[in-house]
C-alpha cells in the first residue's frame with residue numbers, strides 16, 4: 001500500500017473501478033462466492049433479459065429478494081476509504097460494476113454505475129423512470145405499464161454511462177481496480193485505456209502482469225492502510 005500511495009500522489013488523474021469484491025465485506029456475495037444469493041440461481045439466467053420477458057413474476061421474486069439483501073447491507077471500510085480518497089481530491093470518479101448503491105451510501109459523489117442500479121426502473125410503455133421499491137406484486141407505472149429495472153441485464157447493451165466511464169479512463173494517469181475479477185466484458189477493458197493500472201483483488205486477474213501494483217488481499221483491510229500512507233486522517237488535500 002505504500003507503493004500505491006506513492007503512485008496516487010504522483011498521479012494527476014486517478015479513477016477507481018470497482019466490482020462485486022468491494023461489497024463482499026458488506027455481506028453481499030460476488031458471483032463467484034460460495035454461498036448466499038447466487039446459490040439459489042444462476043445469475044446469468046436470473047438476471048437476463050430473457051428471464052425478465054419470459055416470466056416477469058418469477059424474475060421479480062428473485063429480484064426483490066436481492067434488493068432486500070442489498071437494502072440490509074451497510075457500506076464497509078473499503079467503500080468508506082474510496083469516498084475519503086475522492087473527498088481528499090485524490091480520486092476523480094468511481095466507476096462501478098455494482099448495482100447495490102453502497103458507494104453513494106458511503107459518501108462517494110461521482111459514481112458512474114455502468115451496470116445500472118437495483119433501486120430504479122422505467123416503464124416499458126411510457127418510459128417514465130421511477131424508484132423500485134420492494135413489492136410482492138409486479139411493479140407497475142401509473143400508466144399501467146410494466147416497470148423493468150434499470151440494471152444492465154445479461155442480453156442488454158451498455159448504457160451511455162459506459163461512454164462516460166471510457167472518457168474517464170482515457171483521461172486517467174492511474175486506474176485503481178478494486179474487487180473485480182476483470183473477467184466481465186466490456187468493463188474489463190476500461191483499465192487498459194489509462195497510462196497505469198493498479199489492482200486490489202483477492203484472486204489473480206488476467207491483467208496482473210500489466211499492473212504497476214498488485215495486492216491479493218481484502219480491499220476492506222488494504223484501503224484503510226492506503227489512507228494511512230496518504231496521511232488521510234480527516235483533513236482534505238490542499239489543492240496546488
Ligand code: NAD
Nearest residue numbers: 019020021030031097098099100179180181202203218219
Ligand atoms: P466477480 O464476481 O467476477 O469478481 C469479484 C472479484 O472480487 C473476485 O475475483 C474475488 O476474488 C474478488 N473479491 C472478493 N472479495 C474480495 C474482497 N473482500 N476484497 C478484494 N477482492 C475481493 O465480480 P465482477 O468482476 O464485479 O463482475 C461480476 C458482475 O456481477 C458485475 O457485473 C457486477 O455488476 C455483478 N455483481 C454485483 C454485485 C453487487 O452489486 N454487489 C454482486 C454480485 C455481482
